[in-house]
Amino acid sequence: MHERIVDLLKKNHLSITESRKKILSHFFDANGALAHADIEQKSGTEFDRVTIYRTLQTFVEKGIIHTIPTTDNSVRYALCKDECSAGHHHDDHVHFMCDECGTTYCLDHVTVPKVALPDGFKAMQNDLVVSGLCNKCS
Amino acid sequence: MHERIVDLLKKNHLSITESRKKILSHFFDANGALAHADIEQKSGTEFDRVTIYRTLQTFVEKGIIHTIPTTDNSVRYALCKDECSAGHHHDDHVHFMCDECGTTYCLDHVTVPKVALPDGFKAMQNDLVVSGLCNKCS
DNA sequence: ATATATTTTGCAACAATGTTGCATTGTTAT
DNA sequence: ATAACAATGCAACATTGTTGCAAAATATAT
Known part of the structure; x- marks a missing residue:
């Protein structure tokens, strides 16, 4: 698993740093999506708040994670499948937000039906x- | 149109105040969804920032407007159709965000296809x- | 392995966004 | 008109996100 993280960073031409490895591993460990605050909590005082912001931003740009639109308008991130292309990725997602526990799931196997616009x-x-x-x- | 606004407020047991009338009229005038900042801009210094926050909150609670999940995670609001029920409204929406001009449309006439969970x-x-x-x- | 170039980090300062309590003002009901 | 009630404005604060720059870490070339 740890090897997989390093490989993922290398593949995306990113320097292998402690913060990136740790933050990425949090995503692999989590069953749902993570908000900035979640990561800050899991990391303790290990990294600066700004580092987390910038790391997440970098991961999104590289297509490693993606942002999730939520009904309560909190910013959440989830791992992309391998097929996720970087930048302007034309890939569709189904996300599920639990009203009870607040967990957000990325339902990769469900396809988004096309609608007539x-x-x-x-x-x-x-x-x-x-x-x-x-x-x-x- | 102005009558319709007063009626809408009365129907929801809300006091008829200047801020509510003005803010609601902005939604009727707008072709797309509005963010808090949009309303603040349109209103100038007429109302306090806090009043706008509280008014939007009240409208959402009463089911007059609804929040829109966005890919860029900015909070936007749009008028609900009459059928929108207050509180835990079980109604589906299709929204369209333009990558170019940023306008958000609420496509009421398009139905959301059900997916298998x-x-x-x-x-x-x-x-x-x-x-x-x-x-x-x- | 070491030196150099490049990238990333932490810090500080700042900007924007959202929240809360309370006195004052405006609205509604009697 | 008056009392009861609800909404507003103000101030102060909390949270979230951004930017510039020097220091530290990482990658590259020798």
Whole structure:
């Protein structure tokens, strides 16, 4: 697992640093998505707040993680599947937010159905945000 | 139009105040969704920042407007259709965010397709966020 | 292995966004 | 008109996110 993290960083031409390794491992350990605050909590005072912001930003740019649109408008991040392309990734996601425990799941195996848009609208990316009760809370 | 605003406030057992009328009229005038900053800009120094926050909060609670999950994680609000029920509203929305001009549209007439969730997951609300180019920018 | 170039980090300062308590003002009901 | 109630403005504060720059860590070339 640790090797996989280093490989992932190398593949994306990123310097192998403690903060990047640790933050990335938190994503591998987590079953759901993580918010900035979650990572800050897990890391303690190990890294500066700014470092976490910049690391997350870098990971998003490289397509290692992606941001999740949420109904409560908190910023959350989740690991991308290998197929996620960097930058303007045209890939669709289904996310599930539990109203009870707040956990956010990235449902990779569910495909987003295409919808018919009004004339002149061109869809580049589709994100479906489903909220309700997760399998642990129902 | 102005009558409709007063009626809407009365129907929701809210006091008829200048700020509520003005803020609500901004939503009726806007073709897209509004962020807190948009309203602050449109209102100038007429109302306190806190009043705008509280007004938006009240409108959301009453089901007059709803928050929109966005890919860039900025908080946006849009008018609910009449069918929107207050509180835990089980109603689905399709929103379109233009990557070019940033305008967010609430596509009321497009229905959100139901997706199959893993066992134990119960969907209460579905929000589909489509991003790309709107009819003015394509 | 060492020196150099490059990248990343931490710190400080700042900007933006959102929240809370309380006295004052405005709205509603009697 | 008056009393009861609700909403507003102000001030102070908490949280979240951003930027510039010197110091430290990492990568590259010798």
